[in-house]
Amino acid sequence: MSDVIKDTLSLFDQGLIGRFRRDCQNDWLQFTQHRFVKELAAGTLEQKEFQQFLIQDYLYLHDYCRVVSLAIYKSNDFTEMQYFASLMQGLLNAELPFHIKYCQERGITQGQIEKSSKTLELVAYSQYLLSKSMQGDLLDLIVLLSPCLVGYGEIGLRMSIDKCTNIKNNPYQSWLNTYTDSLYIDLIKKSFYFIDELGKKYGAEQRYQTLLEKFTMSVRLESAFWNVGRANLLGAIS
Numbered sequence: 001m002s003d004v005i006k007d008t009l010s011l012f013d014q015g016l017i018g019r020f021r022r023d024c025q026n027d028w029l030q031f032t033q034h035r036f037v038k039e040l041a042a043g044t045l046e047q048k049e050f051q052q053f054l055i056q057d058y059l060y061l062h063d064y065c066r067v068v069s070l071a072i073y074k075s076n077d078f079t080e081m082q083y084f085a086s087l088m089q090g091l092l093n094a095e096l097p098f099h100i101k102y103c104q105e106r107g108i109t110q111g112q113i114e115k116s117s118k119t120l121e122l123v124a125y126s127q128y129l130l131s132k133s134m135q136g137d138l139l140d141l142i143v144l145l146s147p148c149l150v151g152y153g154e155i156g157l158r159m160s161i162d163k164c165t166n167i168k169n170n171p172y173q174s175w176l177n178t179y180t181d182s183l184y185i186d187l188i189k190k191s192f193y194f195i196d197e198l199g200k201k202y203g204a205e206q207r208y209q210t211l212l213e214k215f216t217m218s219v220r221l222e223s224a225f226w227n228v229g230r231a232n233l234l235g236a237i238s
């Protein structure tokens with residue numbers, strides 16, 4: 001089992017994603033080895049903090065889906081459209097129902113989510129994605145989205161083979177399983193190939209530096225997002 005996971009993890013080092021990850025290594029490590037991630041793996045994360053994270057992430061997923069629908073609109077052929085439609089389907093039919101289930105298990109109601117203030121971390125990330133995705137072509141757009149697309153998968157896979165992970169009585173195990181589920185991982189595998197294809201089609205080589213800047217900013221916003229559960233109310237706006 002762990003060989004299959006290691007093979008899958010080696011894909012993260014290849015192609016355009018591999019190059020971006022290497023070229024913003026510090027930021028990437030801060031994101032994927034964040035304090036929140038370590039506490040999740042150990043099962044020591046405060047329940048309250050996780051609940052706040054779930055609420056903010058629910059609100060984030062709404063904006064993320066909006067950006068994916070913009071990608072469908074921006075697609076120039078049916079192959080591109082099909083890829084983004086499958087991503088949308090994965091979000092709406094797999095990740096979101098799981099997310100709603102975790103909220104329900106923790107007694108978080110729909111009304112509570114709708115009444116919640118957005119944290120500055122959420123506003124910054126969502127607004128960055130929503131505004132930047134309006135500019136540029138489909139390659140710019142997928143680069144903006146790719147830390148979000150592949151990051152949780154890498155985190156989930158690494159945790160699943162890390163000896164330090166508490167798998168026996170970890171209250172966050174079912175949430176972690178979402179991101180190692182074969183549906184989620186298959187989508188990521190498809191994404192590596194698709195991003196490389198778009199890279200060739202839309203000339204990633206010629207504008208690599210601009211793309212790297214977009215990727216890196218999304219990675220930093222992902223790191224900041226891990227703090228949403230701790231963001232105090234003074235830092236929240238509605």
Ligand SMILES: Cc1ncc(CO)c(N)n1
Pocket residue numbers: 057060061095147148149151152222225
């Ligand atoms: C902020 C954030 N990034 C990535 C994912 C994975 O889809 C998520 N649910 N939330």
